[in-house]
Amino acid sequence: MSDNKARTPDRKFALIAPIVIGLAAIGVVIVLLLRPDPAPPAKVEPPPAAAPSPPAVAAPPKVTSATRADLIADAEAAASAFAAGAAAPPSKLLGERFALRLAFGCGGPAPDPGPLQAFYQLDPGTRTVRLVARPATWTDLPLVRGAPTPPATEAVEGFWIPRPWLRTDACPRRREVAPPATPTPVEAPSLGVAIFHGAEASRAQRRGERPYEHVIKLPADSDGQGLSFVLLLEGRVAGFSDRAAVHCWGESVDHRPVCLYAVEIDRVAFEDAQGAVLAQWPT
Template sequence: MQEPSVRTSRLAIAGGLSAALLVGAAGFLIGRATVAPAPVPVVVQPARPAAPSVAEPDGGRLLDRGDLAAFARQAADALASGGAAPADVRDLPGRRFSLSLPFGCGGPADSDSPAPLRWRYDEASQTLRVHVALIAWQPDEWGMKAQAMPQGFWVTRPWSSAETCPAHSREAEAIGTDPVTLPGQTLAMVGFDAAPRGDGGYEAVLRVPRDQLDVTQGLRARVTGRIGRIPGDGAVRCVQPAGIEQQPICAIAAIFDELVVDNPATNETLARWTIGKVGEQGANTPE
């Protein structure tokens, strides 16, 4: 699979990275791609208030973005140290999570952008278009053999626990801005089950008057589900394709349940989908 390309201007930024990092990460990322989207439903409706966060039925707290990143760091340290994963990591399967993925922080994407998470606004029709796609990896990228194609989401900026885009000093302008794709992705939530959930493409189109459009904080995808198990392994697997000098790249096994896109600036839910198994009736259908 071929990783989405970026514009020449953005490649110039990435050229400053060291040759060792580029060579180490290229082997891992070359097979990555967004899953080709199947025909997707369209939402055309007013926005509505976002649902409040909920705790697990037993009173336990949902694992959030910061928690997941912390567990991945523990697993990465264990790999780099040659030791066993700590008990906290081994006990993850079955725990529920709610992962926030801020996107479009720099503004709208071009109409032909390949970014898996993106939004753009059409001034003429006053419509906001939101697109979310799963990433697909080859099994051997995670050190696996003869398994179903893993699918999931990169956790961008995993060093930050913030669940929204960084504060803007100005409103995002209506210009095409693709994110710079660097060989530095280090954390992913991945479905390793035999029947990957979701069919790759989720899209919503909403009519929003220009004077009511507030995207100063970008948008946010929230993915919920349970921590799963990697076949033949535990909940987290880390790899170092370029050797011990490379920062480990980690995958947390996930059983995805629901995908929600909301606007943190207005606290409105824009779309909601149940992520079902491929071909399952009702999968990829917004509320």
């Protein structure tokens, strides 16, 4: 016969349950204590400040030198003023550097150079070309004797600028023309650059008796008749003692005035027709 009487809870289970719950709580606490601390949030570095732009540096000024055309134009104004009996206008070239290129050999080699200041000669036996540039001595020129030269000037040398009506550096163009009935003489030099040597200056700077010379081999495909070269003179327009860059003088009102620049030359060179330096001398 079944027993329908209600039973009391198992006393043993009642005793164990609190212990189990306590142990579970202790385990949870231990897990929480042993869990590593969460990593701190990554520190966000501020973006680096843009480097300041370097200050703008101005490009060095381009060194320019007066050319043959500049010297001719300035001297024309001085010659015109001299012929008119007026004071020469101030020259913008005083104290400026110049690079004067004088083409030579335009008519071929010069077996007998005569008064030529720059020329070349051929030696067919050795197939060599001899380049020569010889400054003229102008100490006794009327223009030099009457000009306000620098103090203690003992000697004056220089180079004429051939064909001062031609402003380009190259040789003039040759033209075939019928000979006139009465040929006229070639025009005398009328424009040059003068170097004034003081009594105390080194005589090694004087080149009147020591021309600039250089020998090169004749190109294999050339007979030496169609060559041309350039005499390069570099320096500064120093001016006369009255601070004039150029002075002029004339024999009469019907003669073209002769004008000279007072200069200092610090480099002389020979170049070929393409501008390649063949030889040079610092002075």
